[in-house]
Amino acid sequence: MDRVDVDLLKEVADMRMGNPILGAFNIRKNGEGIERRSTKDVDIIPKTDKPGIDIIVKPNSKPEDVHIPVIVTQSGFSDKVYNDFIIGENAEVTIIAGCGIHNCGCDDSQHDGIHRFVLKKGAKLKYTEKHYGEGTEGGGKRILNPVTIVEMEEDSYCEMETVQIRGVxxxxxxxxxxxxxxxxxxxxxxxxxxxxxxxxxxxxxxxxxxxxxxxxxxxxxxxxxxxxxxxxxxxxxxxxxxxxxxxxxxxxxxxxxxxxxxxxxxxxxxxxxxxxxxxxxxxxxxxxxxxxxxxxxxxxxxxxxxxx
Amino acid sequence: MDRVDVDLLKEVADMRMGNPILGAFNIRKNGEGIERRSTKDVDIIPKTDKPGIDIIVKPNSKPEDVHIPVIVTQSGFSDKVYNDFIIGENAEVTIIAGCGIHNCGCDDSQHDGIHRFVLKKGAKLKYTEKHYGEGTEGGGKRILNPVTIVEMEEDSYCEMETVQIRGVxxxxxxxxxxxxxxxxxxxxxxxxxxxxxxxxxxxxxxxxxxxxxxxxxxxxxxxxxxxxxxxxxxxxxxxxxxxxxxxxxxxxxxxxxxxxxxxxxxxxxxxxxxxxxxxxxxxxxxxxxxxxxxxxxxxxxxxxxxxx
Structure with a gap:
C-alpha cells in the first residue's frame, strides 16, 4: 500500500496507520481483495461465481466493527462488486463500508457496489458508507453507483448512514x-x-x-x-x-x-x-x-x- | 328548469330560487347555454368555433360575482367545454363555477371543462369550483375531468378553491x-x-x-x-x-x-x-x-x- 491508499482508507473507513483494526475486515483495491480477516463471529468469504464477498455475522454475536473499504487508484478502472451481508438472529454489528477513488488520469474511474443485506429476526445493524473522490489533474471522472437492498425480518433494526462530501x-x-x-x-x-x-x-x-x-x-x-x-x-x-x-x-x-x-x-x-x-x-x-x-x-x- | 336543475344549481353554485343573481352569469345544461347575462363590467360571449364561452372582465372594474355553473342531467351525456377568462388590468372579481351531475340512468355522464385564465397586470381573481354528483339508481357513472390553465402577469393574485365532496x-x-x-x-x-x-x-x-x-x-x-x-x-x-x-x-x-x-x-x-x-x-x-x-x-x- 502506498501513501495514496493510506490516505483513501483513512478518509472513507477511518482506518489509520498505527491504529490496529480489531474486527473482521476486507480491503478491495482496483478490483482485487488485497487484505482480509475473518473473526470468530464474522466470516468474510470471497464469492466464487462473481466479484465480491459474503459477510456472515453469527447469530447472537456482538462482534467488533467490520471494515470493508474499497479503493480505486487506477485511472480508467471500472469495478463492479456484489457483497452479501447476512446478519444472524439477534446479532448486533456495525459495518463500515466506503469507497475512495483517486483518479489523476484522464479516463473515468467507476465503482458500482451492489450490497444486499439480510437482517434475521431481532438483528441490529449499523451501516455507514462514505464516498469520496480526489485527483482532478487529468480530467477523468469519478463515478459511484451504489445499489443497496435490505431485507428485514421481524424485530430487526437497521441504521444506514451514507455520506458523500466531495469529489464524486x-x-x-x-x-x-x-x-x-x-x-x-x-x-x-x-x-x-x-x-x-x-x-x-x-x-x-x-x-x-x-x-x-x-x-x-x-x-x-x-x-x-x-x-x-x-x-x-x-x-x-x-x-x-x-x-x-x-x-x-x-x-x-x-x-x-x-x-x-x-x-x-x-x-x-x-x-x-x-x-x-x-x-x-x-x-x-x-x-x-x-x-x-x-x-x-x-x-x-x-x-x-x-x-x- | 325543473326541481333537479334547481337543486344542482344550489349545490354547485349557491344559486338559490328567489335569490336574484346580481352579476353576470351563464348556465350550461346538457351541453347547451340555457341562460346568460352580461353586465357593464363583464362580457360573457359564446364561442363560435367550439363549445364554451369567453368571460371578459373590464380593466379596473370590480364587478359583482360571476356565476358560470354547468349541470348535466341526461344520463350518458358527455360534454366538453372550453371557457376562457380574461381578467383585465387591476380588475377584481370573484367567479363561481361548478358542475353538478344528476345521473340516474345506466350510462356514464361526463363533463370535461377546459378553463384558461389570463390575469392581466395587477388583476385579482377569486375562483371557486365545486363538483358534485348525485343519482345512483341506474349504475351510470359521474365523471369530471377539469383542466385549468392559469397565466398570471405581474402583480396579479389568484385564489383557486376547488371542492369535490360527494358523488363523483x-x-x-x-x-x-x-x-x-x-x-x-x-x-x-x-x-x-x-x-x-x-x-x-x-x-x-x-x-x-x-x-x-x-x-x-x-x-x-x-x-x-x-x-x-x-x-x-x-x-x-x-x-x-x-x-x-x-x-x-x-x-x-x-x-x-x-x-x-x-x-x-x-x-x-x-x-x-x-x-x-x-x-x-x-x-x-x-x-x-x-x-x-x-x-x-x-x-x-x-x-x-x-x-x-
Whole structure:
C-alpha cells in the first residue's frame, strides 16, 4: 500500500496507520481483495461465481466493527462488486463500508457496489458508507453507483448512514428496503455536490410488516453548477409509520429537485413527508459575522452544522 | 328548469330560487347555454368555433360575482367545454363555477371543462369550483375531468378553491399555472371520495417571475374503497417562494398516494413541501365522545372541520 491508499482508507473507513483494526475486515483495491480477516463471529468469504464477498455475522454475536473499504487508484478502472451481508438472529454489528477513488488520469474511474443485506429476526445493524473522490489533474471522472437492498425480518433494526462530501462527479444511488413485523429502519443521507457534479438518489421503503417503521433524514448541499434529484418513496402496506424529511441548501447555480412519494395502502398506515429547498438565510450569516467570522467562514460553519 | 336543475344549481353554485343573481352569469345544461347575462363590467360571449364561452372582465372594474355553473342531467351525456377568462388590468372579481351531475340512468355522464385564465397586470381573481354528483339508481357513472390553465402577469393574485365532496365516481384534475413577477397564487383543494371512486389531481405551478409565490393547501378524505393520487409540482425558476401542504385522512380501505415535486432551478428559490397521510387519531374521537357524541358523530365532526 502506498501513501495514496493510506490516505483513501483513512478518509472513507477511518482506518489509520498505527491504529490496529480489531474486527473482521476486507480491503478491495482496483478490483482485487488485497487484505482480509475473518473473526470468530464474522466470516468474510470471497464469492466464487462473481466479484465480491459474503459477510456472515453469527447469530447472537456482538462482534467488533467490520471494515470493508474499497479503493480505486487506477485511472480508467471500472469495478463492479456484489457483497452479501447476512446478519444472524439477534446479532448486533456495525459495518463500515466506503469507497475512495483517486483518479489523476484522464479516463473515468467507476465503482458500482451492489450490497444486499439480510437482517434475521431481532438483528441490529449499523451501516455507514462514505464516498469520496480526489485527483482532478487529468480530467477523468469519478463515478459511484451504489445499489443497496435490505431485507428485514421481524424485530430487526437497521441504521444506514451514507455520506458523500466531495469529489464524486456522478452518483446514482438506489436503496430498496422491505420491512417485516416490528422492524425499523433509519436512513441518514448526507450529500454535498459541487462544480458540475450530478447526484441522483432513489429510495423505496416498503413497510410490509405490522408496526414496522421508517425514518429517512436527507440533508444535502448543492454548490456551483451541480444538480441533485431525490426520489424517496415509502409504501405503507400494513399498520406502520414513516417520517421522511429532506432538507437541501442551494448555493451558486445549483439545481435541486425533490420528488418524494408516500403511499398509504393500509388504513392504519401513518406517513409523513417534509421537504425544504432554499439558500442559507442571510440573518444566520450576519449573526455569525457579528461574532467575528468572515462571510465565507460563517457559510462554512453553517454547512458543517447542517451536514454533521 | 325543473326541481333537479334547481337543486344542482344550489349545490354547485349557491344559486338559490328567489335569490336574484346580481352579476353576470351563464348556465350550461346538457351541453347547451340555457341562460346568460352580461353586465357593464363583464362580457360573457359564446364561442363560435367550439363549445364554451369567453368571460371578459373590464380593466379596473370590480364587478359583482360571476356565476358560470354547468349541470348535466341526461344520463350518458358527455360534454366538453372550453371557457376562457380574461381578467383585465387591476380588475377584481370573484367567479363561481361548478358542475353538478344528476345521473340516474345506466350510462356514464361526463363533463370535461377546459378553463384558461389570463390575469392581466395587477388583476385579482377569486375562483371557486365545486363538483358534485348525485343519482345512483341506474349504475351510470359521474365523471369530471377539469383542466385549468392559469397565466398570471405581474402583480396579479389568484385564489383557486376547488371542492369535490360527494358523488363523483372518477375525476382527473389538471392545473397548470405560470406566474409572472410578484404574482401570487393560492390553491385550496378539498376532496372527499367514497365507495369505489377514483380521484387524481395533477398540479404544475411554474414560478417564473421574480418574487412570485405559491401556496397550495390540499385536504382530502378517502373513504371505503376509494383511491386518490396527488402529483403537485412546483418549479422555482426565479427568486420565489412556495409552500405546498397536503393532508389526507384515511378511512375504510381507501388508498392514498402523494407524490409531490419541488424543483429549485434558481439560487433564490425557497420551496417547502409537507404531506401527511393517516387515519383520525383515536384520542380525538374519544375526546368528542366524552362530550356526548356517538363515535359516528365524532368522526363526522372531525371530517367537517378538516374539510371546512
Amino acid at each position: 462527479d456522478s452518483t446514482k444511488r438506489d436503496l430498496e428496503a422491505t420491512l417485516g413485523k416490528n422492524a425499523k429502519i433509519v436512513v441518514l443521507e448526507r450529500l454535498l455536490t459541487h462544480d458540475d457534479q450530478f447526484a441522483e438518489s432513489n429510495m423505496e421503503v416498503v413497510l410490509q410488516g405490522e408496526d414496522s417503521s421508517a425514518q429517512v433524514i436527507s440533508r444535502t448541499v448543492g454548490q456551483d453548477n451541480s444538480v441533485q434529484v431525490f426520489n424517496p418513496r415509502v409504501i405503507g402496506e400494513n399498520q406502520c409509520s414513516a417520517h421522511v424529511q429532506c432538507d437541501s441548501i442551494l448555493m451558486g447555480n445549483a439545481k435541486i429537485s425533490s420528488i418524494p412519494e408516500i403511499s398509504a395502502e393500509h388504513p392504519d398506515a401513518m406517513l409523513v413527508h417534509e421537504a425544504a429547498i432554499g439558500k442559507i438565510a442571510g440573518d444566520q450569516i450576519l449573526k455569525l459575522m457579528t461574532l467575528g467570522l468572515t462571510e465565507e467562514e460563517a457559510e462554512q460553519q453553517i454547512l458543517n452544522c447542517f451536514l454533521k | 365516481d372518477s375525476t382527473k384534475r389538471d392545473l397548470e399555472a405560470t406566474l409572472g413577477k410578484n404574482a401570487k397564487i393560492v390553491v385550496l383543494e378539498r376532496l372527499l371520495t367514497h365507495d369505489d371512486q377514483f380521484a387524481e389531481s395533477n398540479m404544475e405551478v411554474v414560478l417564473q417571475g421574480e418574487d412570485s409565490s405559491a401556496q397550495v393547501i390540499s385536504r382530502t378524505v378517502g373513504q371505503d374503497n376509494s383511491v386518490q393520487v396527488f402529483n403537485p409540482r412546483v418549479i422555482g425558476e426565479n427568486q420565489c417562494s412556495a409552500h405546498v401542504q397536503c393532508d389526507s385522512i384515511l378511512m375504510g380501505n381507501a388508498k392514498i398516494s402523494s407524490i409531490p415535486e419541488i424543483s429549485a432551478e434558481h439560487p433564490d428559490a425557497m420551496l417547502v413541501h409537507e404531506a401527511a397521510i393517516g387515519k383520525i387519531a383515536g384520542d380525538q374521537i374519544l375526546k368528542l365522545m366524552t362530550l356526548g357524541l356517538t363515535e359516528e358523530e365524532a368522526e363526522q365532526q372531525i371530517l367537517n372541520c378538516f374539510l371546512k
